[in-house]
Every structure is written in structure tokens, then in C-alpha cells.
Amino acid sequence: MQVGLFSELINRKFQNIAENRYKEIVERYREFFLSKEELVIPRVFRVFLLLDRYSEKPNDDVYETLKAYPNARVCLLYVVEESLVRLVASTLGEEEAEKLRTLEINFGNHVLDEVESKLKEMKFEVERRFIFGVRAEEPLKFEDDCDLFIISKHYGSETSRTYPVSPMVYRIVQHIEKPIVIY
Amino acid sequence: MAITAQEIAALSIFTAVYTAIMTEKLHRTVAAMVGASLVLLINIVPWEKVPEYLDLNTILLLAGMMVIVNVSRESGLFEYIAIKTAKLSKGNPMKVLLLFSVVTALVSSFLDNVTTVLLLTPMLFYITRQMDVDPVPFLLSEIFASNIGGTATLIGDPPNIMIGSAAHLGFNAFLLNMGPIAFVDLFVTVAIIYLVYRGEMKSHGEREEAIKLAIMSLNEDDAISDPVLFRKALITLGLVILGFFVHDRLGVEPSVIALSGASLLLLWSGASPETALEKVEWATLFFFGGLFIVVGSLVETGAIAQLAGWMVGHISGEGDAVLIITWFSAFSSAVVDNIPFTATMIPLLKAMGGSLNTLPLWWSLSLGACLGGNGTAIGASANVVVLGIAHRESIRISFGDFLKVGMVIMVSTVAVGTLIIWLRYIGL
Numbered sequence: 001m002q003v004g005l006f007s008e009l010i011n012r013k014f015q016n017i018a019e020n021r022y023k024e025i026v027e028r029y030r031e032f033f034l035s036k037e038e039l040v041i042p043r044v045f046r047v048f049l050l051l052d053r054y055s056e057k058p059n060d061d062v063y064e065t066l067k068a069y070p071n072a073r074v075c076l077l078y079v080v081e082e083s084l085v086r087l088v089a090s091t092l093g094e095e096e097a098e099k100l101r102t103l104e105i106n107f108g109n110h111v112l113d114e115v116e117s118k119l120k121e122m123k124f125e126v127e128r129r130f131i132f133g134v135r136a137e138e139p140l141k142f143e144d145d146c147d148l149f150i151i152s153k154h155y156g157s158e159t160s161r162t163y164p165v166s167p168m169v170y171r172i173v174q175h176i177e178k179p180i181v182i183y
Numbered sequence: 184m185a186i187t188a189q190e191i192a193a194l195s196i197f198t199a200v201y202t203a204i205m206t207e208k209l210h211r212t213v214a215a216m217v218g219a220s221l222v223l224l225i226n227i228v229p230w231e232k233v234p235e236y237l238d239l240n241t242i243l244l245l246a247g248m249m250v251i252v253n254v255s256r257e258s259g260l261f262e263y264i265a266i267k268t269a270k271l272s273k274g275n276p277m278k279v280l281l282l283f284s285v286v287t288a289l290v291s292s293f294l295d296n297v298t299t300v301l302l303l304t305p306m307l308f309y310i311t312r313q314m315d316v317d318p319v320p321f322l323l324s325e326i327f328a329s330n331i332g333g334t335a336t337l338i339g340d341p342p343n344i345m346i347g348s349a350a351h352l353g354f355n356a357f358l359l360n361m362g363p364i365a366f367v368d369l370f371v372t373v374a375i376i377y378l379v380y381r382g383e384m385k386s387h388g389e390r391e392e393a394i395k396l397a398i399m400s401l402n403e404d405d406a407i408s409d410p411v412l413f414r415k416a417l418i419t420l421g422l423v424i425l426g427f428f429v430h431d432r433l434g435v436e437p438s439v440i441a442l443s444g445a446s447l448l449l450l451w452s453g454a455s456p457e458t459a460l461e462k463v464e465w466a467t468l469f470f471f472g473g474l475f476i477v478v479g480s481l482v483e484t485g486a487i488a489q490l491a492g493w494m495v496g497h498i499s500g501e502g503d504a505v506l507i508i509t510w511f512s513a514f515s516s517a518v519v520d521n522i523p524f525t526a527t528m529i530p531l532l533k534a535m536g537g538s539l540n541t542l543p544l545w546w547s548l549s550l551g552a553c554l555g556g557n558g559t560a561i562g563a564s565a566n567v568v569v570l571g572i573a574h575r576e577s578i579r580i581s582f583g584d585f586l587k588v589g590m591v592i593m594v595s596t597v598a599v600g601t602l603i604i605w606l607r608y609i610g611l
Contacts, residue, residue, distance in 0.1 A: 006582035007574070010560060012207040014571025016466075017564050021301055022572060028262060029305045032405040034397065 044069040044147040055152035073125045078108040082132040149180040193480040212466040215473025222480035236479030240348040247441025253462040255416035262406035265306035274394035276384045288332030292339040296329040296565040320380035329565040334553035335365035342525035342552040349529045354427040368596040419448040478526045491534030502609045512551025517558025543608035550600040558593035560585040
């Protein structure tokens with residue numbers, strides 16, 4: 001008997017014995033098997049860590065995640081809402097606005113110093129940027145230069161019972177196509 | 184001696200059914216049902232004799248286990264076992280070979296072989312892809328382990344269920360007689376596979392970490408779709424296995440244990456009986472039913488008694504009988520489906536009971552029928568299922584490729600089994 005005939009015979013027997021059950025089982029396995037794309041670890045050369053007045057300081061999980069990319073350059077981006085400073089200037093005057101600006105700069109630098117020192121301890125190359133702008137839009141400008149964003153769930157506004165994640169984070173996530181880690 | 188018209192009809196129908204089953208031109212269930220209908224229509228088997236030939240113990244045991252397996256499957260229990268096994272292997276080819284063979288044999292000894300390989304083969308494909316190794320040795324080992332594991336217990340393989348029912352041999356008797364044979368044979372098989380395919384078993388040096396990461400990233404808890412049902416299924420399966428161990432002492436048939444387990448799981452889990460019973464393989468149960476009646480026609484016409492008489496006349500003792508039945512069963516089961524083969528051999532062995540101690544012969548039949556299936560690609564359902572899946576995954580294992588390894592495994596494992604039976608029952 002030719003080999004082809006045996007293949008046909010095996011095929012017929014398989015169809016009669018188990019074809020339908022096999023389809024069901026394979027479907028179930030697909031739920032937890034990783035695809036080829038999922039198994040490729042993304043190459044990350046530049047990470048943007050977004051910070052503002054409301055952001056929590058990066059926790060251990062964030063630093064653990066960064067350890068997966070030891071050669072990445074980390075950019076700390078601290079954003080102060082420019083419209084708030086302008087609002088203070090127009091209502092309380094330039095002097096009060098300047099005070100607010102100084103306070104924000106001091107607070108921001110303090111946060112940046114702390115995070116920078118921790119990252120340098122981990123041997124990361126760190127750069128820092130301090131921006132007065134629109135908190136929801138500034139991160140979008142850096143998307144092309146960035147492989148991974150890390151953002152606190154409190155970024156942009158404190159969370160509430162209604163929103164476990166700040167609405168501004170939702171807005172950024174919707175607009176950025178690069179991978180984002182939310183902590 | 185003249186052959187009667189009824190004998191000719193019964194033999195013709197029997198041969199036609201066998202041919203149809205072997206070639207699968209007709210679905211095996213249809214073949215068996217047509218054959219059974221014919222022998223009933225022309226009154227070779229009188230209607231009142233049907234309950235005698237229809238082995239309800241076998242059919243109900245199979246049905247009970249099918250319900251338990253189908254309800255348990257919904258919880259993700261078997262996928263959980265597959266993922267756990269994969270993670271234990273940590274992506275080392277040798278460990279994958281050994282662990283999957285042992286787990287396949289263990290699961291096959293309590294569940295039917297087809298279900299076992301259906302559930303484990305997709306995982307084996309996934310792992311071998313991650314390891315970037317030829318899946319063939321792993322698939323072959325899984326097939327052989329499944330057939331070997333099935334040999335170990337009363338409920339592991341349909342021929343054993345049929346033999347147990349016909350010869351009134353209990354779960355413990357199978358475990359004590361066939362268990363050690365299966366245990367030794369499993370390691371003989373893994374050793375042979377390793378020797379033949381040792382080139383594929385090398386670890387991957389610098390890629391080992393990446394492979395390990397890919398396999399360890401699987402989460403077995405993801406497989407559990409219903410944790411409550413998962414626990415209930417585990418407990419019920421445990422109770423059923425315990426029940427099989429003590430069914431002799433309780434004085435109940437194994438089928439009663441399986442049906443009680445199925446009822447308990449349906450009652451306790453609240454699973455829909457319609458869904459559970461829908462998934463019972465009715466085609467398989469009707470195949471068994473039809474086959475029992477077709478073989479019954481040979482008993483009814485006296486053909487089996489004549490063959491048994493002829494055999495007894497040509498056999499000088501139990502030693503000869505052990506050798507003949509074991510090797511005849513092994514080579515026959517490598518070519519013919521072992522279920523119809525065993526169904527035919529059972530009345531033959533019963534008929535030989537007047538002149539010989541048939542106890543070692545039942546073990547010989549079990550050994551040959553279960554392990555003979557390893558000989559060829561079409562020898563057992565597990566072989567067909569794994570090769571069918573491989574074909575769908577574009578892995579080609581030809582009949583010849585299988586035969587080369589299968590025959591070595593079959594001859595080695597049956598020889599080991601024969602030696603153990605011989606030492607136990609015949610002596611030096």
C-alpha cells in the first residue's frame with residue numbers, strides 16, 4: 001500500500017475519532033498560549049518617566065521593570081500646568097504667579113533629584129526636562145523619541161473613588177501608541 | 184465438518200465489519216451497527232440473547248468515565264496539568280521527554296488514551312516550538328506512553344475494560360499484574376526514544392534562558408476557568424479512583440463506581456446534564472454495542488468454540504498459550520483496531536477455559552492488545568489522533584517512519600511483559 005493511502009486512512013480515522021474535540025481543545029489553549037509576537041521582548045532604548053505634582057514617586061515595581069532594559073536612557077519629564085500659572089497671574093497678579101512658579105520648580109526639582117539619584121544608583125543614563133505646558137499634551141510631543149512611557153495613575157489629578165486612574169492618564173493612553181506602564 | 188449457512192453468514196458479516204473498520208471507508212460505528220443489525224435481522228443472534236452479548240459493564244463504565252471527564256474538562260483541570268508539566272520541564276528537551284511521557288502514562292492509566300493525547304499534544308507542540316526542536320520524538324514518546332499507561336489499569340484502555348468485565352478481574356488485579364509491566368515498559372520506551380533521537384535532546388546553551396522564560400511565562404492558574412468546579416472535579420476523580428481500588432471489597436462492578444462518580448459530579452457541580460450527556464461519545468458506545476453483537480454471532484454459530492478447540496488441540500500447555508496469545512494479539516493489534524480484536528478473543532479465551540488455566544492468558548491478551556497498538560501508525564486510536572494533529576500542524580510522520588520506531592518499541596515492550604508474565608505464572 002502506498003504511503004499516501006495510509007495518510008488518507010489516518011486522516012479519515014482522525015476525523016471520525018477526534019476532529020471536533022481537537023478543535024475545541026485548541027481553541028481553549030489559544031487563550032493562554034503566547035503568540036510569536038507576544039514572545040518577542042520589545043527593544044527599548046529610551047524611556048520617558050512622566051512626573052507632575054500629583055504623581056506618586058516611582059515604586060519598586062517601576063524600578064524592577066526598568067531593570068529589564070539596562071541599556072535604556074531614562075528621560076525624566078516633569079510637567080507643570082502652564083494654564084494654572086497664567087490663571088494665578090491674571091487673578092492674583094504676577095508676583096503671586098512667580099511665587100507659584102518658584103514653588104513648583106523647587107518641588108519638581110526635589111522629586112527629580114530623588115528619582116534621578118535612584119536611577120543613577122542603578123547605573124542608568126538619566127536626562128531631565130522641566131516643562132511648563134499642557135500636562136495632557138506634552139508627553140505626546142515626545143512619542144517619536146520614546147520606546148516606553150511610565151506614568152503614575154495619579155498623573156494630572158488626584159484619583160477619586162469614581163476614577164481609580166486619573167482621567168488625564170486615560171487621555172494620554174488613548175493618544176499614545178507606544179507601550180505605557182502605569183503604576 | 185460441514186459449515187452451515189448461518190456460520191458462513193456470520194463469518195462474512197464479521198469479515199466485512201472488520202474490513203470496514205480497518206479501512207475506515209465507513210465510520211467504524213456505522214460498520215458495527217450495520218453488522219449487528221444484519222445478524223439480528225437474519226436471526227443469527229436471537230433477540231433474547233442480546234443482553235447476554237451486550238457487555239453493559241464495559242459500556243456503562245465507558246459512559247460514566249466520559250461524563251466525569253467531560254464535566255471535569257470544563258474546569259480546565261487537564262490544561263492545568265499540561266501547563267504544570269511544561270513548567271516542570273523548564274524547557275530542557277530531556278526533561279520534556281521524560282516528564283511528558285510519565286504524565287501521559289499516568290493520565291492514560293485513569294482516562295482514555297484519546298482524551299489524554301488530545302489534551303497534551305497541543306502543549307507538546309507549543310513547547311517544542313519554543314525549544315526549536317523536532318517534535319517527532321516527543322510526539323512518538325507521547326503515543327507510546329499513552330498506550331503503555333493504558334495497559335496498567337482496568338480503566339486505562341478499552342481492551343482492559345472488556346477483559347476485566349469478561350474475566351471478572353478487578354482494578355487491583357490489573358494494577359498488580361499489568362502495572363509493573365507498564366512501569367518497566369515506560370522507561371524502556373523512553374530509553375529507546377532517547378537512544379534513537381539523542382541528537383534532538385541537547386540543551387540550547389545561551390538560548391536556554393529565553394526558552395525557559397517563554398515556558399515559565401505560562402500561568403497554570405489561567406487554565407482554571409472555574410475554580411469551584413476544578414476542586415469538585417479533583418475530589419470526585421480522587422473518590423472514583425479510590426472507589427476503583429476498593430470495588431472488589433464493596434462487591435460492586437467498576438461500572439457502578441464510574442456511574443456513581445458521574446452522578447455525584449453532576450449533582451455536586453450543578454453542571455447541566457444535557458450538556459454533559461451531549462458530549463458523551465455515543466458513537467463509541469454504539470460501536471462497542473454493535474461489535475459485541477457481531478462477535479456474539481460467531482459465538483452463537485459455534486465458530487469461536489471450534490477455533491478454541493482447534494487451538495487447545497495444538498497447544499501443549501499454558502506456556503505455549505501465553506506466548507501464542509501475547510504475540511498473536513500484539514501483531515494483530517498493530518494492524519487491526521484492538522477493540523474488535525479483543526472482543527473476538529474474549530469468547531475464544533472463555534472457550535479455552537475448560538482445558539487451560541486462563542488467568543495468565545487474560546494478562547497475555549491485555550498485554551498484546553494494548554501494547555500491540557504501538558507497532559504501527561494505525562494500531563491504536565492514540566496513534567491516529569497524534570498523527571492527525573501532527574498532520575494539521577504540518578509535521579509529517581510517515582507510516583514507514585512510525586513503523587521503524589513503533590515495531591522496535593512494540594517488540595521490546597511486549598517481550599518485557601511476556602517475560603514478567605512468564606516468570607510470574609509459568610516459572611523457569
